[in-house]
Amino acid sequence: MKLITHNMLTSKCLKGVVTGYPLAISATNIKVTEVDFNPDFIVRIIPKIDWEVFWKAADSIGHSDGLPQTVESKLHDNNDFLKKVHRVLLEVEIDEGHLTCPESGRQFPITKGIPNMLLTEAENKFAMLLKSANDLYHEVFAPMPRQI
């Protein structure tokens, strides 16, 4: 998992979790794989990422060196800056570790670079149960005239 992906992942699929963002990263193995550098792409992607989340994530895995905490547009002409962003966003990879939901503490494992965001059978059943209860309420109880 690259940090660009981390920047877009939430655990809001969990019942009761509201934003589930950002997920905390625990890395036991980090790799760096080379990716072609395309400065135009980096310039276009910067406004689409949550910079604060990106910076904190980079910092939490020890890769924030030389990365400014806030981004200014004048940096867009600075090739060293763009290369740095490129490296941390697209080349640094969490190969093994886990992500933690900021609200529930639920952990999602990352193995061979692939985060597993699937719910367990019990979590799925619970979600379905809640949905049935909710549907039942809306279909049966909510339309009933209120008794005083």
Add this chain to the structure above:
Amino acid sequence: MDTPYQNHIDKDEFNYVYEPAEDSFLLIDALEKEIDFLRKKNPLLCLEVGSGSGVVITAFAMAFPHCLCFCTDINHRACLMSQSTASHNKVFLECVNMNLVTCFVDKKFDVLIFNPPYVETESNDCLSNGIVASWAGGIKGREITDKLLDMVPKILTDDGIFYLLLIKENIPEEVKEIMLQKGFQANLVLERKVKNEHQIVIKFYR
């Protein structure tokens, strides 16, 4: 569009992961037909849901080197295979083991691609995450597709495009109607009759 190199895959893995078939190639051909339109759009981020072996998204990534590609699959072995197909073809691909797009934040993707499990079966409330999930579509073969349709408006950027493969049994007219309610126009991109299946690829846009 070039067909990605796939000889690295151990054939036995196709007991667990959907093997590229006519539907996969129809989708690739449909994207190829869209190439000029998509080049003009210059998409930044593209997502394939249910990438299986990864042939479709890898072909896309090869044709659009300036677009970053992502994929999800509910089947863990499919995720591994997609990842290795991308790396054997030397393209960037980020893969997440996920149910549809349920763990992505809103409005990031410019292109969304889905070749769903479309075969009519009994209702499948309880999702499988093995090979059965690659074809079992539940009622009308649409249960998984319909769940994704509800998420499309939020997952796409405002001018994002969604490519969906369906068969006639899925009642494409109904799908178009559902998407129209959500503010999406539909165009038929490509269709093909294979054996006794009539497959079509539809493009949705706002």
